[in-house]
Amino acid sequence: MPIDVRHAVAPDQLPQFTTADLRDRFVVGDLFAEGECRFCYSMADRLVIGGVVPGGASVPLTTPDEVRSEYFCERRELGVVNVGAADGIVTTDGVEHVLAPADVLYVGRGTRQVVFAGDARFYLVSAPAHAEHPTVKVTRDEAMPVALGSIKTSNERVIHKYIHAEGAASCQLVLGVTFLAEGSMWNTMPAHVHERRSEIYLYFNLPDDQRVVHLMGEPHETRHVVLANEQAVISPPWSIHAGMGTASYAFVWAMAGENLDYGDVEQQPIVGLL
Template sequence: MTIKILYGAAPEDIKAYDTERLRAAFLITDLFAADMASFTYTHVDRLLLGGAMPIARSVTFGSGADIGTSYLLSAREMGIANLGGTGTATVDGRLFTLQNRDVLYVGRGAREISVASHSGDAPARFYMNSVPAGADIPHRLITRAESKPLDLGDSRRSNKRRLAMYIHPEVAPSCLLLMGITDLAEGSVWNTMPPHLHERRMEAYCYFDMAPEERLIHLMGQPEETRHLVVANGDAVLSPAWSIHMGAGTGPYAFVWGMTGENQEYNDVAPVALAELK
């Protein structure tokens, strides 16, 4: 298990960032290295995100040494989304099987988590979001069929998409974590368009199911002074509360969204008119 730390930035700071520094502060790459767990701890609402792609062996994590606790989840909850082939997650001896686009909620207090793939030829790709939690909530597997879908957008605006809620009060309860997956309709390229801000929550995106040669242009920053990140398959982007988060892909893609903050009200947002963007 490896862990790196990001400290975030104020909106005034990024006015002077070049491409390299902007990517270093907000873009997380190399999440899915073979047979290891890679985590990033960010001071943006203390979100911990990670990835693991077990191929030849299982991957185990759970130590809290890097964050100053006995266990990684001593005072945290976690969502684990499988973005690849069939795999398993074992939480303190309890086995869960995750198909593609299934999500496992792991409650506060879990000590050891081990993930594995059914086949090294079609490995599972486990993507993790973890946030501080103040309640003990039982572990729960949420299958793709059990998620709550919302159809959004319009094909005429190239932003038609299906958002599936997994870790959400209407599907599976948590303390502060929200997590879901959005798929774009064929021919649509824009996500989260028109954009919005949510001052009381931060968000992270993990883009996946992109062809190796394709890229996504993720727009971020304050509406009156935007910046962009060029994102590849499997990359994740941190979105502070002061930043918009929208993007357009050069080909098909999907993304996992994870949020945490003061509330779990999905519609607690401040819409931003496209005419306001600069």
């Protein structure tokens, strides 16, 4: 199917958008279809996200015309997250990597062939790469945990960092998964912006009859979009990104941009949000 291309949006455009406009520009759904590779190309730092559901078959990573390359990772690096409930296999240039739920595979630039198999649900995030780094698997137990928040403020959570400056090496891709404690519904609050990186969230493990209300926009001019399970939302460098769920959930966060410094953010006081 044709790749979904999302163009960059300036902050002064946001107040003019209707709910439909916001969803058309920032919300990405329908990434996961059995037997297919589906993609969305965001012009914000040229991030590409995708979904693959092998369904028991073998599904090769396709190369959309929009990336203008012989093979997908010719000039790109790739992060693969198993967001499903079963194990899956990712084969890179003949080498098999078994990914359990919440495991991540970093695929380096120059990898010519990537094939997905098993009953997993694979979420893909890719960024342009200027150098080659080794392909490496990082399990959930091997990821760097960071405990944040409190049950008293409904945002107790553990951030697991997989692809980052102190973990799996990359050119500009930074990726992790956040799991909320039982009874906590807020993520990334207090909110922040990071003007040197764009970010994309994928919400998963959310019951089909529940939703996440995701806040975005400049801190003084916020908007919201309502997201279902396995929907993603694009966050430009000028936008906050925080959400409140109606039930338990997890999310994959992924960034690309000028640096790999996870702490390079501008915190926004809660009382200053409008």
